[in-house]
Amino acid sequence: MVTTEHALLVKGLKKAYGDVVAVDGLNLDMKVGECFGLIGPNGAGKTTTIEICEGLLDRDSGDVEVLGMTWDANGNQLREKLGIQLQDTQLSEKLTVSETLHLFRSFYVKGRDVRDVIDAVQLGEKNNARVGTLSGGQKQRLAIACALVGDPDLLFLDEPTTGLDPQSRRRLWSLIEGFKATGRSILLTTHYMDEAEKLCDRVAIVDHGRVIALGTPAELIESIGATIPAPPPRASSASLEDVFVALTGRTLRDE
């Protein structure tokens, strides 16, 4: 593993698409071994931020350091060390689970045994099933398996559980917790506050391309107790969801 304090360091990141400013001076500071959550409404700039960190998009300005390296200087080295799950990738439906993972495994110099990864994501029974026949949850676990097969030091998960049923979500959570238990780092975006509360060591709430709040889930929940008039019925059991709504002025699934 790379010996650096920070898994990810982002300073003053800016990115605009024409007139639309997607990321507007965003700062992030994520430690090695941390599971860090980015939450925010749609269009807040989460996906743009994560794709710049993944080396898939060019930034307009600002500094991005991933595992102590930069994309400009160490692009190829970095790709070997990152595991990535994108929001909207559709894996080839004609291939089987095993074939898909062997393909992804072949891209990396070092990586994990394909069979082990398939077992780890509980797709052993689906080993020879075509991707087209998998359920949404199984497809998502396969996408994460593709991210794990290169044995990454840092995992990027962009809304990994969106659209999944509660059971599939719990399975993915335990998968993510298992990865975290090995001391590696995860950057996660999500719409679900319970997910962020359960998985993340620290959470950054992003809106309009900036971080508007940062802290552990507990700190964030505590902080709003003082700043907003508590919602009368359940003031004592404020959740991260209340923080989110209070800060962004929007409800969760606001499109």
Next chain:
Amino acid sequence: MSDMETRTPSRRFVDRSIVQLTLVRFREFIRQPEAVFWTFVFPILLAVGLGLAFRSRAPERPLIGVVSSDATAAGIFASLQKDSTLTAESFTSDTAAQHALRTAKVAILAVSDGRGGVRYIYDPQRSESAIARLVADRAIQTGAGRADPVAVSEMKVTERGSRYIDFVIPGLLGMNLMGSGIWGLGFAIVDSRSKRLLKRFMATPMSRAEYLMSFLFSRMFFLILEVVTLLGFGVLAFKVPMRGSILDLALICILSALTFGGVGLLVASRAKTVEGVSGLMNFVMLPMWILSGVFFSSNNFPSIVQPLIRILPLTAVNDALRANMLEGASLGGVAPQLIVIAAWLVISFAAALKLFRWR
């Protein structure tokens, strides 16, 4: 998740990414029955259909009607029956005979004029009737005792290589090389792009060169199958001649497949949706289907557009294939065509790699 040990990078052949990527091409192709049909079965169906529709037949024998009215008519009918190049049919009434003529069941009527002579009733505008007039007259005059003053002998020649099927098989091969090259690359790449799979690959250390090479490798493999199936069928079923060197033919096919692969890559370089690239591919291929001499000679088009037609890649491919197969031309003999094909190869690849959008 406890066993996170990494494997040493001692890689078996099948674990190499170029091998895995090429395997993906094979798997995706053979698991798509419609692609297999259009690549292998359709050209053969087309060849069978065209071969049957335009097969060489003996010219039809003219049908000559006779009305059995008197002894002269009986003599006419007897003379006609002796001639093997025509068919005579006897009618018992004038009305029936006239009806047969009007409805083109017979080409001509040869009737007795009542004074020992013959009268032909026919429409001179109909070419089959005009021919029937000559054939019937010859048969009747010979039957009545006319002797030809000049002795005649015949040598019949039917040349393989000049039939329509001989023309169309190389054309179908060229069309197939174009179709599988452009579709094979264009569709697969844009499909991956539209599903964000290309972008996902870009997030791995995958080599871009290997990704593109995998398409060329699989194209080369399927090329062998395509060419052998279609030509094997042409040779076995229709005895299409293969007069040139097989090695030269293989080289022409490989060069052509690479060129159309390059055109496919160019077409796929920017398109974001499968619908978009389908339109583009048809826009590229349709003019060549018509202009480049697949089903009929491109010489049919006016001479002013000939220079344009000559520089189309499919025209050059078809001309080279025909020169090799039908005329036995050497590679030197098809040098101008090879130059055109190679130029397209260089231009399309250079442009495609410049324009290609990897996400």
